[in-house]
């Protein structure tokens with residue numbers, strides 16, 4: 001079996017990747033406690049010891065608003081940490097698959113963003129992830145940058161589970177209707193990454209479920225598909241002041257000729273058909289050293 005390293009083992013996408021790939025690959029998935037990616041020597045040693053065929057680098061500082069208060073952590077984790085991983089990958093000739101974000105774009109474009117569109121982040125998180133992309137592209141000879149968006153998955157609290165919970169608790173819900181993106185199931189991105197591992201992938205790939213919506217439309221679909229009753233009122237982003245600016249439009253499309261990803265509504269239906277938040281009970285398939 002080929003060896004792969006997955007960083008961010010406890011994250012939404014990391015757990016999904018471990019779940020999907022552990023039968024086909026010998027998976028090494030260190031948690032932050034086992035491998036802090038901001039520690040250069042530890043990263044070098046770990047990658048040197050495991051000598052993976054590929055590294056899927058999913059670990060990140062993902063708290064978008066906190067990043068504005070103190071940019072040092074997101075920059076350290078998302079930019080510098082990614083540089084350490086990229087350098088270690090290149091040293092042993094491993095493939096590098098870096099997970100990036102729709103937040104590298106400023107949202108000013110009126111149409112969906114494709115791979116060749118020029119990034120121009122408007123918040124610290126987006127800036128730090130873009131810096132990570134630049135390191136990967138300049139250091140690694142065998143790399144793929146996978147940009148995705150608005151993730152939700154089975155293994156962690158997320159927007160979908162939170163909306164369901166709020167409705168069940170009879171909370172008044174207001175949702176923004178003037179920011180659009182592509183809600184994406186971690187299951188589908190993980191399947192996309194599995195496909196990239198099989199082919200000779202290179203460069204940037206956009207990997208989001210097809211179609212787009214606002215958070216308001218997304219929340220309405222969630223309660224409709226779940227078959228629960230609740231009132232969700234639309235509002236504008238100005239009504240919800242947050243620290244980080246978000247792109248008004250961060251819809252992603254791909255022009256790389258890859259198998260298309262399903263529409264976000266059918267992905268959401270798939271998710272609803274399974275257990276929301278079925279938990280971490282069966283995630284421990286990986287091996288760590």
Ligand SMILES: NC(=O)c1ccc[n+]([C@@H]2O[C@H](COP(=O)([O-])OP(=O)(O)OC[C@H]3O[C@@H](n4cnc5c(N)ncnc54)[C@H](OP(=O)(O)O)[C@@H]3O)[C@@H](O)[C@H]2O)c1
Nearest residue numbers: 008010011012013032036037059060062101148149150151
């Ligand atoms: N969530 C989204 O909507 C979204 C959208 C677009 C792109 N992305 C990108 O997709 C990837 C996966 O996102 P996600 O939602 O799965 O993120 P997540 O749930 O926040 O998981 C991130 C993981 O990274 C780990 N981590 C943070 N700092 C670390 C460090 N210094 N060393 C080692 N591990 C560290 C965290 O460890 P702890 O568990 O110990 O905190 C966590 O397990 C990220 O690269 C993110 O930028 C996410």
